[in-house]
Amino acid sequence: MSSGSGDVQNRDGEFWLFGYGLCRWLRPSVLASHQDHRGTPSSPGRVVTLIERSFWETLDDHHSNDPDKVWGTAYRIEAEKVTQVKDYLDIREINGYTVHYTKFYPADGSSTINTLVYIGTPDNDQFMGPQDPQKLAEHIYRSVGPSGPNIDYLLSLESALDSLSPESGDEHIKDLANRVRAVKDGVDSGQALTRELSRSSGTNDQEETEKQGF
Template sequence: MTAEHAQDQPELWLFGYGSLIWKPPPHFDQRIPGYIKGYVRRFWQDHRGTPEAPGRVVTLIERGFWKTLGDTQNPPENDLVWGVAYHIIPEKVEEVREYLDIREINGYSIQYTPFVPAEEGIPEQTCLVYIGMPDNPQFLGALQPQVVAEKINESIGPSGENREYLLQLDEALQTLSPDSHDEHISDLARRVRSMTPPTRSTHHRRLSKTGLQRVSSTEEQEEVEKTA
């Protein structure tokens, strides 16, 4: 389905595979665990923290292209990426799209993909999904897992520690389905849990260097974080 055709549809389904799993968008009336096919999820997007201490967030890579990147980590057993589909209340679609364009700016592009619900009997949907395409400036390519884990552990932005993003994603994925395990995420989480977290003083020093302040609302956090 083309983007133009999907945008003409009266309803919006949104697929979340990162922070959207545990930090949902506003104005949804259905939340359905499930998966999309043909992608590999990797922490290869430079998209969190501060300019002096950029962190890492997940993006999706088309599996055929991913095979050309020389990833040293064991390949996924299949091409399923588990996450959550949200149905947005129709009269709030425009408002939610504006919110998401702020939340997912700085490297992410809108794509559309079929979504398969985990529960049998629920129909498949075409979902909007934000993906950091390989040609965006924040895409870093194949990285060694230990290097990624160390960067995640040390990076602190205005909305908190980058390690929190990883650990929350790891925990959230385990709640979706008995089959929703992602070894890339779990491996990084194991590595980070074995490291010493950044100290509070380190956190304050980094924020003060950039002039950024911790903010309270989800919208403010995401907007500051993505434009840092």
């Protein structure tokens, strides 16, 4: 993968944008998101980035069971939309992401495509590194930013990846999504119990009042 300028525009002025489907890279939720997306400065959410496997395996906690292929989608941007799309992406991906260029390998075996991709690399301030998966799930459940709850981002990503191909599911994302759902179910059950106890207490107070003749 190159971080310099790349030849991603064809003769018609179109270019291809890569939505995270790259061989030999991992997609961990290790990038903080605050101010503009799924968290706040005091409680930054978590979003995914691409990390080269050779680097990830030097860290304390890597996903050794992950496959060597990370799925995603390549989007063809028409010439008349190129400036508009790039301007939008430069703003949207400002939180720790930088522009890179890479090849995209279509699932049907057709020729590779040169694409532009935004990646949060390990040398930026938002890179969090490996995190305990359960604590990460609890943090994602609590985080909310201008773009909405962090949990919505995670579950939407899980659904999108599952829909690409029978092979496209991401084990890291799936495990994290399951953990977040379990956290949510636990919180919902606790809230339901609290409401039930509150109603029960209110009923008992009313009965006691009636007994005393008030």
